[in-house]
Amino acid sequence: MRRKLYYILFKDLLGGLLITLKTLFKKPVTVQYPRESVKIYPSFRGRHALVRDPETGLSKCVACLKCVQVCPSRCIKVTYEEDVNGARKLLNYELEALRCIYCGYCEEVCPVGAIVLTEWFEYSDTNRESFLFDRERLLLNWDEFVKKYTNNVYTNKFWDLRGVPEVNKPALKRLGIQVNLQVLKDRG
Numbered sequence: 001m002r003r004k005l006y007y008i009l010f011k012d013l014l015g016g017l018l019i020t021l022k023t024l025f026k027k028p029v030t031v032q033y034p035r036e037s038v039k040i041y042p043s044f045r046g047r048h049a050l051v052r053d054p055e056t057g058l059s060k061c062v063a064c065l066k067c068v069q070v071c072p073s074r075c076i077k078v079t080y081e082e083d084v085n086g087a088r089k090l091l092n093y094e095l096e097a098l099r100c101i102y103c104g105y106c107e108e109v110c111p112v113g114a115i116v117l118t119e120w121f122e123y124s125d126t127n128r129e130s131f132l133f134d135r136e137r138l139l140l141n142w143d144e145f146v147k148k149y150t151n152n153v154y155t156n157k158f159w160d161l162r163g164v165p166e167v168n169k170p171a172l173k174r175l176g177i178q179v180n181l182q183v184l185k186d187r188g
């Protein structure tokens with residue numbers, strides 16, 4: 001019995017050591033953050049932003065409310081006013097990021113690519129207020145993101161409508177939404 005027990009323990013010990021030995025020479029899957037930078041994949045969904053229209057410097061949002069309707073967390077609130085022709089003007093866009101589940105539906109459904117979950121992930125804080133984004137804060141989120149973004153053209157894969165036939169997509173989506181960041185960067 002004792003010999004059997006020794007045998008089992010020794011076998012397990014050797015098995016464990018073998019695993020250690022094997023992983024010792026493998027490339028680590030973790031990084032020493034924040035000393036090492038993290039590779040961000042194109043499908044990463046991070047901090048929300050309202051895209052600043054390079055031409056006007058304002059938000060591209062047309063207050064259609066599609067994002068409000070589709071959001072499963074009910075964390076978006078859009079207020080707007082209408083002119084005599086019924087054209088809408090965005091007054092405020094509020095987003096409670098702590099309730100967001102980062103599904104990306106809001107950016108997928110937006111017909112003009114106005115809202116985006118940027119690849120920015122470093123935004124921890126110790127109070128709730130920091131995660132209540134209003135229109136200005138969302139535009140600033142975009143500016144901060146763009147400053148660190150090295151390419152001159154930005155697009156997001158979730159601006160496309162997955163599984164929807166081309167013919168049924170809004171015109172801009174059929175063309176593929178892109179933002180020319182060079183204009184913004186030139187303005188400083």
Ligand code: SF4
Binds near residue numbers: 102
């Ligand atoms: S990512 Fe999803 S949960 Fe978050 S705001 Fe957009 S639609 Fe709502």
Ligand code: SF4
Binds near residue numbers: 066106
């Ligand atoms: S779907 Fe886009 S354009 Fe419509 S309200 Fe939301 S952000 Fe604005």
